[in-house]
Amino acid sequence: MALPLALSSQDVIGQARTGTGKTYAFGIPMLQRIGKPRKNRKKPRGLVVVPTRELALQVTEDLVAAGGKLGSRVLSVYGGRAYEPQVEALKTGVDVVVGTPGRLLDLVKQKHLDLGQTAMLVLDEADRMLDLGFLPDIERIIKLIPAERQTMLFSATMPGEIVSLARKYLNRPTHVRAESTQSEGEAKPDIAQHVWRVHRMDKIEIVGRMLQADGRGLTMVFCETKRACDMVAEQLETRGFAAAPVHGDLGQGQREQALRAFKNGKIDVLVATDVAARGIDIDDVTHVVNYDCPQDEKAYVHRIGRTGRAGRTGIAVTFVEWEELTRWKVINGALNLAFAEPVETYSTSPHVFTELSIPEGTKGVLPHAQRSRAGLAAERIEDLGETGRSRGRRRDEREERETRPRRDRQRRRTRGGRLDETAAGTPATEVLSTPASPAPEPEVSLDKRRTRASDDATLLDQPEATQPGSADGAAPTRRARTRRTTGAAVDAVSTALPEAATFQPQLPEVEHAEPRPEAERIVPASPFMVIFQSPDLATDDDEIAPSAATERAAQRRRPPQHPRRPRRS
Structure with missing residues (x-):
């Protein structure tokens, strides 16, 4: 015309x-x-x-x-x-x-x-x-x-x-x-429409079972947001289906790659926003799924219009959540549809299998024997010289990052922050050593060393002469602090280690007038618990600081002092 x-x-x-x-x-x-x-x-x-x-x-x-x-x-x-x-x-x-x-x-x-x-x-x-x-x-x-x-x-x-x-x-x-005598924008009669009221957590399971229906060809799944597209496409890939997303956050090369793979049959599920709802003419699209309820009747007509083109037949399934019922009723009234009250549907509902010709006993995961599609990776991505920043991350880069092995760095730290380069290839053991000096180091408190339960028991059984910071001024015994490594934990003390594996940094000597009092060790009832008692560092000359209430009371008792006026000359 x-x-x-x-x-x-x-x-x-x-x-x-x-x-x-x-x-x-x-x-x-x-x-x-x-x-x-x-x-x-x-x-x-x-x-x-x-x-x-x-x-x-x-x-x-x-x-x-x-x-x-x-x-x-x-x-x-x-x-x-x-x-x-x-x-x-x-x-x-x-x-x-x-x-x-x-x-x-x-x-x-x-x-x-x-x-x-x-x-x-x-x-x-x-x-x-x-x-x-x-x-x-x-x-x-x-x-x-x-x-x-x-x-x-x-x-x-x-x-x-x-x-x-x-x-x-x-x-x-x-x-x-x-147009015929029917209302404007009414969906075509050669599209079988199904509108179901579903739960959000059950949508992906229904889609997984619907994708295994008899006679199903290419399928388009429409979502409301870009994040929902990525989520649905990733979940369908996890279930064994060849799916790919198309939305505005992807680079132009990625969007064209997904469309080419969909047209060539390398993928059979295209998850897209409304950017693919208009004008896309692809043969053999048999099913359209409105994963999210459309915003208005025009979006609904254009979405389901991707199937049943040029005299073909198609199936359109629309999911409506409980909070979207009001919006759907507006769409239903504008298009004069017969789905004012969508049927409450779950993935185990019998009418899902009968209306969509799904074999009985089908689950939402595609069996390995039926995974014959090449997938999105089989379609070459073109270098279009894309302008701007590509916000979408390529799938191969994401998989490479997830499967990249981690390097096991085994190194030994000392008190001075220097690394023991000779300890390469040995278990990651940290050695804490102190110089042999009669005067104890104030910065080092070996009593606060973190040890395992067996080390604590060994330390308690040692005689007083070998304890660190003893009165006779004996040199403290070297001990090793261990950490967990892959395989098994390494528990050792430096006395059992060979001299070649022990690294002692030469620290400058610090003169002290008098040593600080050490904490008194209390032997607990259980050998698996060590309790420390802090020393009393207060002296008789220390004054007790007044409280805030005492200062305010003293301030109120003071007479107010007014500034003197200058004398007149």
Whole structure:
């Protein structure tokens, strides 16, 4: 219906269901009017503005396929890719440019793209392009295009306020609706829809069992947030399914890698946000899962429209949590669906197996014998010269970091902080030694040494002459402080170690007037517990500090002192 109007250079507002070929409705007239490419014509004659990068790729592929005989030069420009290839293609000459608003304006600002000869302008997914987010950019682009042009708007959903706003930019447009007598935006009858009220913790188990249904092909799972996409994709991979996420936090190379792997069948589950809900046309998509309830009826229509395209059949399953019931009722009323009260469903509910043709006894984990997909790693990732910072971390780098072995550093520390380099390859044992001096070191208190229970018992059984800090001034005995190592704990004392394995740093001697009193050791009843009694360091000359209450009472008893007035002369 739109082809005769578009070929006659009339402005058109086209509305049709998803999967009915809206791209060819404006692509064929555009390529036909532009004709074969000419060497002296380098500026684009046609411009297609799309909201997402994935849709730009999809439209470009369709236009290249439609203009294969004519040899039309079609270029897609969008963010995330390097500028240089796009600039070189514009210098060589193009006929049609397909791009997102941001990159188009960047190229115009850098004077690489000239829209002065554009004769046809198309806004694909116009309801998304003319909302408050894209409207300022669209107005700037329209001002760069000559007033004598043909403008066409196409979308599956076209609210009344968007139509009124679009008439501002169109010249006597014709509104073409390829609809039946059913309500606007109603889902197609060849999609079997299931709406279930589920618990959040049981969603992944239902999805795991649904992915093992009879006759299932490719499946798209839509989540509300980017973090939810990563979580669902990771859990499905853990259960044995070939899945990959697609969202805005991934680099453009990773997003295109996931889409290519999905189209080529290397993965069969694509977990995405609404960036993949519009315009993505992939064959053999049999199931669509709304893991999170859509925000409105337009998002619901575009999500489930990824299946059942071009006369095929599909299955759409929507999960609604208890707190999302109000939102779903609004969607259900706007689309005139029969799911005002979703059925309470669990992964063990019988209707899950019967309605989705799932074999009885199926669990949420894919058996090893059925894991035949190559996976995302089998698809090569292209070096696109991505601009900006890639916030998504590549999966191979993450796996390499998780499986990287740790180095076991075995070294020996001493009191001075120096390392014993001769102890390489020996168990990690720390040796604490003191110089043989009659005067005890004030900084070293060997009584506070942390030892094992066996060492404590040995220390208590030693005679008084061998105890550290004894009155006769005998040299203290070296002891070893051990730590746990891989295999078994090493318990040893320095007296049992050979002299070659003991490292004694030469510490400077410190003169002291008189040694500090040592704590008196109390032998406990149990040999596995050591109790220390701190010495009384107070003297008779020490004064007791007054309390705060005593100071305040003394201050109140003092007479107030007023400043003296100067005498008059």
